[in-house]
Amino acid sequence: MGSQCCKNNNIRCQEEVILQNEQTANASPNPLQKVSLSQQGSKKSQIEEDQQMNVAQQPGYCLESENNQDAEQQEEMPKKEIELIKKEESVPLTKIDSSDASHIITAKEEIKKKNEPQGPGVRIKLGHDIFVKLKEGSIGSHYNFGKVLGQGAFGKVWKVTHKTTGLVRAIKQLKKSSLIKEDEQRMFSEMNILKNLDHPHIVKLFELYQDENNYYLVTEYLSGGELFDRIKKMSSFSENIAADYIRQILLATMHCHQQNIVHRDLKPENVIFINEDPNSQLKVIDFGTSRKFDNTKAMSKRLGTPYYIAPEVLNHQYNEKCDIWSCGIILYILLCGYPPFSGKSENQILDRVKAGKFNFDPEDWDQISKEAKEFITKLLRMDPNKRLSAKQALDDPWLVKYAPTSQVNKRVLDNIRQFRAQTILKQALMSYMITQMSTQKEISELQNEFKRLDINNDGYLSKEELIKGYQQLKLDYKYAQEEVDRMIDMIDINRSGMIDFSEFCMAAINQEKLLSVQRVEQAFKIFDLNGDGFISKQELESIMGDLGDDVWSQILSDCDGNNDGKISYEEFVRMLKNKKL
Incomplete structure (x- = not known):
């Protein structure tokens, strides 16, 4: 599986x-x-x-x-x-x-x-x-x-x-x-x-x-299986676990919405565990119906899956909050084991979705908290304007109570403060290593730390969020501000003004681990396409795209100690290890 x-x-x-x-x-x-x-x-x-009679094969x-x-x-x-x-x-x-x-x-x-x-x-x-x-x-x-x-x-x-x-x-x-x-x-x-x-x-x-x-x-490659497959194997299930899972889905949803991307087919089959570890994180997959949306225009294309589709999508007039409705359906199922809208056929299911009427059967919901039921109700409001946004959902009292965050790890903050990558090539190579060469285990260890610092849950770390993180270390505000300014200048390699997840991982991971002898050798082999022991401009561009003569000249100025117009393995290692040429 x-x-x-x-x-x-x-x-x-x-x-x-x-x-x-x-x-x-x-x-x-x-x-x-x-x-x-x-x-x-x-x-x-x-x-x-009923479902076995009518849609068991669907x-x-x-x-x-x-x-x-x-x-x-x-x-x-x-x-x-x-x-x-x-x-x-x-x-x-x-x-x-x-x-x-x-x-x-x-x-x-x-x-x-x-x-x-x-x-x-x-x-x-x-x-x-x-x-x-x-x-x-x-x-x-x-x-x-x-x-x-x-x-x-x-x-x-x-x-x-x-x-x-x-x-x-x-x-x-x-x-x-x-x-x-x-x-x-x-x-x-x-x-x-x-x-x-x-x-x-x-x-x-x-x-x-x-x-x-x-x-x-x-x-x-995600090997942990679908969300519901994991739940079936669990010996016990609690609101805390449901809150943790739906929070992860909402974090992904909010990040998409912040970039004006709507998923349009959120469902348990599209939520996968990274690996089989009991504490494995979740990932949202299958953006097959996703698109960029314009806040000034409603979407009209009728896409989705009957159990999880929002009623306004069926009426061809909707916005990104269709994803929030789907999250509400997922949470409802997580807590009771069946969806709020069901039927003997797909048309019956859709009719009930359009009506939007659901309840919490006491037989199945008496042991579930009042806050959970209130949260689901706010996610499944028929009027999208009254439905919670992803950001509001993440701040809901039920999530705050059942999926609380903890203090950021001091070691991670220290790693970020010590990060150094002054040259263009080193920034590029370290970005490549963290995004293309790191293992899922290495990255998963940093996920929770990133989320703890990301106070507003938008998937980026702002200057203010980083300052608050460093104040946890009892640093003076002014000193923390100066440190963060310096770090952002060093870490923000895509010049967005914020730190995204990959940039955070690049700086937060243990640098000795990232720049191990084995990994540095592997990186050089990847860039040295013809295997001649040197990296040329053409080889670098084959992976990074066109650099331009001015950028290549700067790279050579930083790395090419013998001025032969290419980068040897020794020069490559010196540059990554911050050793003088």
């Missing part, structure tokens, strides 16, 4: 509902069959019986208006995340919908634009996203392919191992011959939306390759 897969491409259109058919014998059952947390009362049994749905060409005239293309995370047993590939192809933004051109050379005197901006670019060549020279995790009409999903680092990834192979032009453009748009999401609870995209016949998308 608990490997990778992708969403179903084989969508069978009906009048209003497009049923996503699982293509393997072991496909995930419907949510009501999966969430039997305990022996519920007769009400739950009746619901499950594990998921994607709603879409037949008239979406008209309804979606003002909406840009929904972004389909390039994700590879689900179960080995059921591995259909991502659905490609070309119905709104006229709204596609040419993301391939956006990617190219982001990698254009910097002008003279411009301080180069670095970040995790600069390493996610379309690369040419044989992917087999970089990865050893293991077992096939899934297969569909568009290609295969593989478990792979990076040859140099030994890190396990997942690769989705897409046949170019199977993709029409709109599909290809959509893939680049999906990549753009995901590569810019840098958050502890959102799946990570690493690389994109192409050769003559295929595209290859390299993503994080």
